[in-house]
Amino acid sequence: MDVMIERPLSELVLVDLLDAFASNDPAPAGGSASALAGAVGVSLLIMVAAMTKTRTGAPEETADLADAASRLRPRRDELTELIDRDSDAYNAVVTAYKLPKTDDAEKQARRDAIQAAMTEATEVPLETMRVCQQALRGAVIVATAGNPNARSDVGVAVELLLTGLRGAGMNVDINLASLSDGAHVARVANERDVLVADGEADARRARGALA
Numbered sequence: 001m002d003v004m005i006e007r008p009l010s011e012l013v014l015v016d017l018l019d020a021f022a023s024n025d026p027a028p029a030g031g032s033a034s035a036l037a038g039a040v041g042v043s044l045l046i047m048v049a050a051m052t053k054t055r056t057g058a059p060e061e062t063a064d065l066a067d068a069a070s071r072l073r074p075r076r077d078e079l080t081e082l083i084d085r086d087s088d089a090y091n092a093v094v095t096a097y098k099l100p101k102t103d104d105a106e107k108q109a110r111r112d113a114i115q116a117a118m119t120e121a122t123e124v125p126l127e128t129m130r131v132c133q134q135a136l137r138g139a140v141i142v143a144t145a146g147n148p149n150a151r152s153d154v155g156v157a158v159e160l161l162l163t164g165l166r167g168a169g170m171n172v173d174i175n176l177a178s179l180s181d182g183a184h185v186a187r188v189a190n191e192r193d194v195l196v197a198d199g200e201a202d203a204r205r206a207r208g209a210l211a
Contacts, residue, residue: 026094029085031171033124038116038132038164039079044157045135045142053147061145068141075135079164086171089121102190119180122188125171129195130163136202143209151210158206165199 017036020028049069053063096113104176129187139161172192179185 012122015160015197021040027087027090028083028088029087030167031090031128032083034125034164034171035079035086035128036164037080037160037167038077038128038135039083041071041132041139041157041160041164042076042079042135044153045069045139046076046129046162047189048146048153048157049142051147051150053149055145055148060076064141064145068138068145072135072138075131075138075164078131079128079135082124082131085124086128087122089117093117093121114178115180119184120180122172122175122179124167126188126192126195128168129165129172129192129199132161132168133195133202134205136165136199139206140202142211154206155210158203162199162203165196169196 010176021033046069049072054065093114096110096117099113101112102109136158139154139158143151145160146154169192172188176185176188
C-alpha cells in the first residue's frame with residue numbers, strides 16, 4: 001500500500017533534524033543517529049508488512065505480517081524516544097563533570113554523579129541495541145512472507161537496523177571504559193556481545209529469505 005507524500009520530505013522537519021546533527025553541538029551525535037537509523041529501518045518493515053500483496057498470497061502470510069507489524073510499531077516508538085534520550089544522557093554527563101570539586105565532600109558527590117550519568121549513558125545505547133535486535137527478528141518474518149517486489153525495501157531496513165545495532169554498540173563500548181563497577185561492566189559487555197551476535201544472525205536469515 002503506497003502512500004503519496006505531497007509535500008517534500010524536507011518540509012517534514014527533516015532538514016532541521018539534519019542540521020541538528022551537523023551543528024557543532026556535541027549532541028545529538030552517534031547514539032541518537034543509531035536510534036534514528038533503527039527507527040527508519042523499522043518504518044520500512046512496517047510499510048512492507050502492511051502491503052496487501054504477500055509472497056505467495058497465503059492467508060498465513062497475511063496473518064504473520066499483521067502480527068509482525070503489531071510488534072514492530074512499539075519498537076519504532078521506542079527508537080524514536082531513544083533519539084532524544086541519548087542526547088539527554090550525554091547532557092547529563094556534561095552536567096556531572098561541571099559539578100564543583102573544592103573539597104572532599106564535593107569531589108565525592110561529583111564522582112558519584114559522574115558514575116550515575118555514565119551508567120545511564122551506557123544503558124541508553126544498550127537499550128537501542130535491544131530494540132534493534134528485536135526489530136531484526138521481525139525483519140525475518142517480513143522478509144519471508146512479504147511482497148517480493150519490496151525485497152530492496154526490506155534489505156535496506158535490515159542494513160539500517162544493523163547500523164543502529166552496531167553504532168549503539170560503539171557508544172556502549174566507549175562509555176563502559178568510564179564505569180568503575182566491574183561486575184556491571186562485565187554484564188553489559190556480555191549482553192552487548194549477545195545482542196550483536198543475535199542481531200547479525202537474524203540479519204543473515206532475513207537476507208537468505210530475500211535471496
